Amino acid sequence: MNDLAQARILVVEDDAAVRALLRQLLGDAGCAVECAPNGPIALEACRRTAFALAMIDLRLPGMGGGELAEALAREFPEAAVIIATGVHDTPTAVACLRAGAFDYLTKPCDLDDVVVRVGRALERRRLLVENRRHQQELEARVRLETRAARRLFLGAIKSLSSALEAKDDYTRGHSERVSRIAGELTRRLGMAPREVRRVRLAGTLHDIGKIGVRESVLSKPGPLSAEEYRHVQAHSIIGERILAPVLVDSDTVSIVRHHHEHYGGGGYPDGLSASGIPLGARVLAVADAFDALTSDRPYRCRLAPEAALEVLRGGAGGQWQPTLVETLAQRLEYVWPMISRARGRGEAGPGDSLSNQGQDKAVG
Numbered sequence: 001m002n003d004l005a006q007a008r009i010l011v012v013e014d015d016a017a018v019r020a021l022l023r024q025l026l027g028d029a030g031c032a033v034e035c036a037p038n039g040p041i042a043l044e045a046c047r048r049t050a051f052a053l054a055m056i057d058l059r060l061p062g063m064g065g066g067e068l069a070e071a072l073a074r075e076f077p078e079a080a081v082i083i084a085t086g087v088h089d090t091p092t093a094v095a096c097l098r099a100g101a102f103d104y105l106t107k108p109c110d111l112d113d114v115v116v117r118v119g120r121a122l123e124r125r126r127l128l129v130e131n132r133r134h135q136q137e138l139e140a141r142v143r144l145e146t147r148a149a150r151r152l153f154l155g156a157i158k159s160l161s162s163a164l165e166a167k168d169d170y171t172r173g174h175s176e177r178v179s180r181i182a183g184e185l186t187r188r189l190g191m192a193p194r195e196v197r198r199v200r201l202a203g204t205l206h207d208i209g210k211i212g213v214r215e216s217v218l219s220k221p222g223p224l225s226a227e228e229y230r231h232v233q234a235h236s237i238i239g240e241r242i243l244a245p246v247l248v249d250s251d252t253v254s255i256v257r258h259h260h261e262h263y264g265g266g267g268y269p270d271g272l273s274a275s276g277i278p279l280g281a282r283v284l285a286v287a288d289a290f291d292a293l294t295s296d297r298p299y300r301c302r303l304a305p306e307a308a309l310e311v312l313r314g315g316a317g318g319q320w321q322p323t324l325v326e327t328l329a330q331r332l333e334y335v336w337p338m339i340s341r342a343r344g345r346g347e348a349g350p351g352d353s354l355s356n357q358g359q360d361k362a363v364g
């Protein structure tokens with residue numbers, strides 16, 4: 001392949017006769033040549049149109065050739081640069097090479113040598129550009145495939161979570177409803193769409209850690225022993241461990257870890273309080289409790305939404321953030337039909353006691 005053919009070359013030379021000679025020489029070799037007498041005009045020309053190569057006289061008036069070469073390297077990293085120097089400027093030319101110039105010519109130049117060196121620089125530049133593009137394509141493909149693998153894995157975890165809930169009529173659809181309630185609350189709080197998505201995802205996955213809780217404990221109809229309760233409590237940390245390698249967004253993982261913290265302190269796993277608890281986790285705690293209270297249990301019927309709200313108000317400041325409880329109260333007319341529809345569509349069974357067994361105790 002002839003790299004000279006149609007290659008756009010910029011000759012930056014203050015001597016008009018040398019400019020004309022180089023234009024003729026490189027034009028005869030098949031290049032599309034443009035000339036500039038100094039650095040600023042050369043830069044303007046580069047901004048107007050892309051050049052494959054700039055041949056720059058080191059000793060230009062005003063902006064020197066070295067300075068121009070640096071400016072081009074910064075602004076047009078794909079352009080090859082050849083420096084033309086006098087014999088005594090060789091150390092400066094070597095410095096230019098170190099700074100990224102492709103080659104240097106010593107004036108007076110052998111004309112055949114100029115064409116050979118330009119051709120060689122163009123070939124090297126082509127290989128570099130191809131290599132860079134290839135690398136960018138590879139990186140983009142790796143990014144895409146990593147994202148696809150994560151999506152796939154996340155999908156599997158979501159399926160696992162809903163399969164875990166679906167084993168029991170009392171838990172079916174709980175996480176999806178919690179996700180919807182929490183999404184509505186975050187929207188009402190004016191949180192950015194990205195935050196809303198984060199809280200919704202955390203809602204969908206918040207109890208995934210129950211996969212690590214013994215079945216006999218999860219399905220126990222009566223009160224839990226202290227050891228069993230501690231075992232159930234571990235689900236928030238287990239959830240964090242499951243999700244951390246899959247989710248790039250560590251904030252979502254953090255919401256899952258802290259969804260059983262209490263606003264006034266004393267929750268688990270870390271006993272955080274107030275603003276020490278991620279906002280998404282505080283929102284999730286309200287949504288989780290509301291869905292638990294309005295769901296049937298083996299040992300009690302679901303509460304009406306207004307009665308559930310009163311329970312939340314009773315625990316406001318202790319277990320739940322008061323302003324979030326009131327946000328739910330303000331949106332109850334919207335939230336209640338929404339989760340009722342979710343239950344009616346078969347996304348939820350008659351109740352949710354399983355995933356709320358620990359929660360129920362927290363609710364009191």
Ligand SMILES: [Fe+2]
Nearest residue numbers: 206207259260
């Ligand atoms: Fe939970």
